[in-house]
Amino acid sequence: MDEHTVTPASVKAYLAGRPFALRALDVLRRRCYLISRLVGRPAPVVVIAHRWSDRSAAHRVAHSLEHDWMEAPESSRAPYDQILLRAPDLVVLQLRRKNVCGCLGHRHILVRESPFAAPHEIFGPAAIGEVDIAFEQIDAWHPLPLSDTAIDVKFLSGSRQREFHERQFRLKVLSVFMHELNHLVFPPEPEASVLGRSLEFYREALESYAARALSTVSLTLDRSPSRLRL
Numbered sequence: 001m002d003e004h005t006v007t008p009a010s011v012k013a014y015l016a017g018r019p020f021a022l023r024a025l026d027v028l029r030r031r032c033y034l035i036s037r038l039v040g041r042p043a044p045v046v047v048i049a050h051r052w053s054d055r056s057a058a059h060r061v062a063h064s065l066e067h068d069w070m071e072a073p074e075s076s077r078a079p080y081d082q083i084l085l086r087a088p089d090l091v092v093l094q095l096r097r098k099n100v101c102g103c104l105g106h107r108h109i110l111v112r113e114s115p116f117a118a119p120h121e122i123f124g125p126a127a128i129g130e131v132d133i134a135f136e137q138i139d140a141w142h143p144l145p146l147s148d149t150a151i152d153v154k155f156l157s158g159s160r161q162r163e164f165h166e167r168q169f170r171l172k173v174l175s176v177f178m179h180e181l182n183h184l185v186f187p188p189e190p191e192a193s194v195l196g197r198s199l200e201f202y203r204e205a206l207e208s209y210a211a212r213a214l215s216t217v218s219l220t221l222d223r224s225p226s227r228l229r230l
């Protein structure tokens with residue numbers, strides 16, 4: 001039995017079951033909802049609210065929640081245990097290209113995304129929260145200039161560098177999302193502490209990814225001569 005009233009399936013059913021006029025309005029506004037969650041965690045269900053033209057970015061965000069989170073070392077995820085335990089059952093993640101204020105993300109005091117702004121029977125007493133993240137600004141952001149560059153130079157060769165930059169982007173997205181979730185769950189926690197936690201998650205996850213990726217690079221190089229001899 002799932003004790004959580006909000007599941008990806010119930011959110012999907014709710015969105016699909018809304019009156020035709022409301023769904024038509026979503027189409028007119030080119031508003032789309034991608035349902036995701038941090039793998040291995042029953043809550044929160046994350047609804048990535050985005051514009052149709054940003055669907056590729058929305059899928060990259062979903063990938064970070066569904067894959068990169070679990071691949072990050074346990075020690076980097078553990079500081080978020082209490083935050084995730086207290087997180088709302090459903091979190092609307094508004095995906096934006098840019099924030100005019102220049103911030104990478106915000107927690108919202110009120111839920112503004114229209115399908116989730118008013119209480120709905122289907123969600124019962126479930127708590128709903130909302131954050132936003134600005135993915136173009138996140139892409140241009142260098143959280144840890146020195147160590148990012150040090151790892152970057154190790155991936156100078158073509159395709160692996162693209163792969164590295166993609167992973168780096170997704171881990172930055174995850175770090176900003178966890179940062180805003182932290183603010184949402186523990187509003188009084190000082191910024192320095194929230195920031196320290198999210199940067200440390202990013203640093204550890206990126207270093208662990210780089211160590212794994214670089215070890216497979218050398219493995220491929222080591223094996224190629226023997227393959228040639230066959």
Ligand SMILES: [Zn+2]
Pocket residue numbers: 179183191194195
């Ligand atoms: Zn902050």
